[in-house]
Amino acid sequence: MTTPEAAPSTVAPRATVEARTRMSPRKRARISRGIQYGLLVVAVVVLAVSIDWGRVGDQIFNVEAAQDLFPKIPRAFLNTLMYTAAAFAVGLSLGTVLALMKLSSVGVYRWLATIYIEFFRGIPALLVVIAFAYAVPIALGVSISSLTLKAALALGMVSAAYIAETLRAGIEAVPRGQIEAARSLGMSHGRTLLTVVIPQAFRIVLPPMTNEIILLTKDTSLIYLMGLLPTQFDLTKIGRDALSSGSGGGLTGLFVAGIGYLCITIPLGLLARWLEKRTGKGSRS
Amino acid sequence: MTLIPPATTEGTAADAAPVVQVRDLHKSFGDNLVLRGIELDVTPGEVVCVIGPSGSGKSTLLRCVNQLESATSGNITVLGTEITDPDINIDAVRQHVGMVFQQFNLFTHQTVLENCTVAQRKVLGRSKAEATKVALHNLERVGLADRGSAHPTQLSGGQQQRVAIARALSMDPSIMLFDEPTSALDPELVGDVLSVMRDLAQQGMTMIVVTHEMAFAREVADRVVFMDGGVVVESGPPAQVIGDPQEPRTRAFLDRVLNPTHTDEGPAAA
Numbered sequence: 011m012t013t014p015e016a017a018p019s020t021v022a023p024r025a026t027v028e029a030r031t032r033m034s035p036r037k038r039a040r041i042s043r044g045i046q047y048g049l050l051v052v053a054v055v056v057l058a059v060s061i062d063w064g065r066v067g068d069q070i071f072n073v074e075a076a077q078d079l080f081p082k083i084p085r086a087f088l089n090t091l092m093y094t095a096a097a098f099a100v101g102l103s104l105g106t107v108l109a110l111m112k113l114s115s116v117g118v119y120r121w122l123a124t125i126y127i128e129f130f131r132g133i134p135a136l137l138v139v140i141a142f143a144y145a146v147p148i149a150l151g152v153s154i155s156s157l158t159l160k161a162a163l164a165l166g167m168v169s170a171a172y173i174a175e176t177l178r179a180g181i182e183a184v185p186r187g188q189i190e191a192a193r194s195l196g197m198s199h200g201r202t203l204l205t206v207v208i209p210q211a212f213r214i215v216l217p218p219m220t221n222e223i224i225l226l227t228k229d230t231s232l233i234y235l236m237g238l239l240p241t242q243f244d245l246t247k248i249g250r251d252a253l254s255s256g257s258g259g260g261l262t263g264l265f266v267a268g269i270g271y272l273c274i275t276i277p278l279g280l281l282a283r284w285l286e287k288r289t290g291k292g293s294r295s
Numbered sequence: 296m297t298l299i300p301p302a303t304t305e306g307t308a309a310d311a312a313p314v315v316q317v318r319d320l321h322k323s324f325g326d327n328l329v330l331r332g333i334e335l336d337v338t339p340g341e342v343v344c345v346i347g348p349s350g351s352g353k354s355t356l357l358r359c360v361n362q363l364e365s366a367t368s369g370n371i372t373v374l375g376t377e378i379t380d381p382d383i384n385i386d387a388v389r390q391h392v393g394m395v396f397q398q399f400n401l402f403t404h405q406t407v408l409e410n411c412t413v414a415q416r417k418v419l420g421r422s423k424a425e426a427t428k429v430a431l432h433n434l435e436r437v438g439l440a441d442r443g444s445a446h447p448t449q450l451s452g453g454q455q456q457r458v459a460i461a462r463a464l465s466m467d468p469s470i471m472l473f474d475e476p477t478s479a480l481d482p483e484l485v486g487d488v489l490s491v492m493r494d495l496a497q498q499g500m501t502m503i504v505v506t507h508e509m510a511f512a513r514e515v516a517d518r519v520v521f522m523d524g525g526v527v528v529e530s531g532p533p534a535q536v537i538g539d540p541q542e543p544r545t546r547a548f549l550d551r552v553l554n555p556t557h558t559d560e561g562p563a564a565a
Contacts (some may be wrong), residue, residue: 190363191400191459195414195466196390205417209404289404 068260075252075259076266082248087270090244093161093230094274098223100166105173112178123174130171135229139164143236157242161233169226176222180215181207213289220282224275245270311338313372314470314501315360320369322355329355331525332369337470342502344512344533347522348548353505354397356522357474360503361385361392374469390418393463397475399455401447401462407434408443411462419466426465433461437491453484457491464495471495473504509552513537521545 111123130138142164147153154160184207192202231246238247245267252263317335321328329352337343345353358364359371362378362385371379376388402410411430415421421429434440437457447455456476463471473492477485489511496502496515506512512519512533519536521529521544529542540546 185400187396187398187400188402191394191396191402192414193386194361194363194389194392194394195462196386196418197414198386201417205413206402206404210402213404 070261070265072259072262075257075262078257078259079248079252079263079266082243083245083266083270085241086243086245086248086267087273089242090227090230090270091274092158093165093233093244094223094227096158096162097165097169097226097230100162101169101173101222101226104166104170105177108170108174109177109181112174113181127171127174130168131175135165135168136232136235138168139232139235157233157236157238160236161230164236165226165229165233168229169222172225173219173222176215176218177211180211180218183214184210213286216282216286216289220278223278227274227278228271311340313338314374315503316370316372317356317360318370318372320356320359320371321367322352322359322364323367329525330359330367333522333525333527335520335527337501337503339469339501340499341517342496342500342504342515343518343520344516345503345505345520345522346507346509346512346537346548347528351522352525353522354474357472357503357505360472361389361394363394386418390414390466391469393460393466393468393471395456395459395463395471395473395476397478399447399452399459399479401455401459403447405446406443407439407445407447407450407458410447410458411443411465414462415465429467430461430465433464434458436464436494437461438487451484452480453487456480456488460488460491460495470501470503473502473506475505475507477506477508507552509537509549521548523548 108123108126111119112127114120114123139161142154142160154163188206188210189202192206193199197205230244233244234247234250238244243251246264249263249265249267252259252266253261313336315335315337317333320330320333320335322330333352333356335343335356345356347353355364359366360373366379369379370377373388374391376383378385378388401407402413405413408427408430411434412423412426415426415429416423431440431443434443437460439454439457439461442450442454442458447458450458460471460476476492477488480488485508489508492502492504492511493515504512504516514533516533518530519533520527521536521540521542523544529536529540529545535541536545537549540549
């Protein structure tokens with residue numbers, strides 16, 4: 011942080027002892043802290059003054075509009091949860107297969123997994139959702155009737171690419187000595203994987219896997235592109251509809267939708283932290 | 296050379312067939328030749344201590360004996376099975392060969408008791424009750440019967456290593472392999488682990504111990520094998536190999552180990 015007070019101190023090394031004693035490190039730290047608090051206060055005041063609270067209350071935090079929207083929320087909330095869960099089921103299954111392929115001793119499997127992962131990690135989920143809605147029916151002549159299945163496949167296929175990498179890293183992070191100990195006790199390769207490697211890898215991948223689910227939760231907002239019936243609306247769709255319907259309240263719908271997502275993602279984060287703590291008792295030294 | 300004829304063993308202790316027989320063992324990691332023709336026989340109940348400078352290949356030899364490393368060439372027969380044959384089921388041999396590692400390698404996601412029962416149940420098919428009984432008996436042997444519910448990280452290094460010994464013993468092994476079991480321990484914790492191993496030796500367990508503890512080797516070993524540069528330089532009773540080494544390389548090694556630092560190891564080499 012550049013401050014008028016700090017300026018003399020930058021030349022201090024070349025200055026005399028007297029120059030250094032004039033501004034002790036403790037005093038400098040106190041001034042620096044004071045300036046940081048000062049900046050914060052200024053920023054808050056500037057924002058508070060420049061915001062048109064009347065319009066914000068009307069257009070973003072409109073209580074009446076939020077109340078009108080309320081009956082639709084539980085359904086949308088559950089739909090979002092369901093799309094997320096279904097997509098994660100696909101992502102985890104496919105991701106596990108891909109991770110094992112990447113760890114396979116057969117080169118072809120490793121290459122196929124790498125190509126898949128690089129492809130789906132590199133293109134926007136939006137494109138995959140559109141492809142599932144339009145390109146797959148055209149190309150294969152089949153159209154998947156269940157929206158949940160379509161959404162789960164599209165988002166799950168993208169998510170699988172990330173999950174595969176996470177799982178592979180988790181499996182590889184299990185120390186070699188753990189595997190040797192299990193094998194030296196007479197456990198087979200498969201038995202070692204099930205009894206020692208996977209339980210330990212699970213603990214390692216828990217935090218990044220939580221990230222995956224949170225990202226997936228937010229990506230479910232893309233499935234409106236597949237065309238939704240009112241009973242299939244998710245949180246984002248409710249918010250967008252409220253915005254475009256012109257029923258007043260402006261952006262309030264989007265604000266409410268945002269709160270809805272937080273109601274999913276924050277408990278998820280807490281759950282992950284609790285799980286981590288619970289399994290962390292035996293963590294590595 | 297392949298199967299063990301019960302009568303005609305070429306080892307020194309000729310009263311029993313060797314349980315471990317190593318013939319012309321070579322092992323290389325890439326261009327690095329680590330073992331260059333090892334010959335070793337271990338008879339039932341024998342305690343063999345393998346000593347030598349780091350990089351001499353002694354740990355690699357031990358790891359070859361239960362196929363954690365595969366031999367580049369040569370033969371190893373363990374309990375009558377030639378384990379260098381790629382078609383044998385190595386898991387069936389390993390369950391009779393206990394291994395204790397330098398870094399303990401306790402399963403970090405399990406309690407002490409689970410560590411000692413998991414392989415009994417999954418490999419030997421013992422019931423939970425039976426496995427627990429065996430595990431508690433062995434934890435008692437190492438003086439840790441009261442720590443069954445602890446997690447490995449809650450134990451000191453010395454305690455962890457004793458649990459690792461109990462875990463291996465719970466499989467009722469015929470042979471125990473120790474790979475520098477006290478090298479990762481704080482000095483004050485070494486004694487407890489060595490005394491467990493000493494008891495084990497007195498109870499007649501067949502043991503191969505890779506170690507730097509010369510006092511232990513001198514006291515407990517039936518035979519000491521000195522390795523250097525991937526070959527067995529000298530082998531014989533401890534009084535001979537440690538007490539009166541014939542080879543210059545052995546003498547130089549013992550001189551380095553016994554004199555300048557480890558003055559608390561007991562009486563220096565005569």
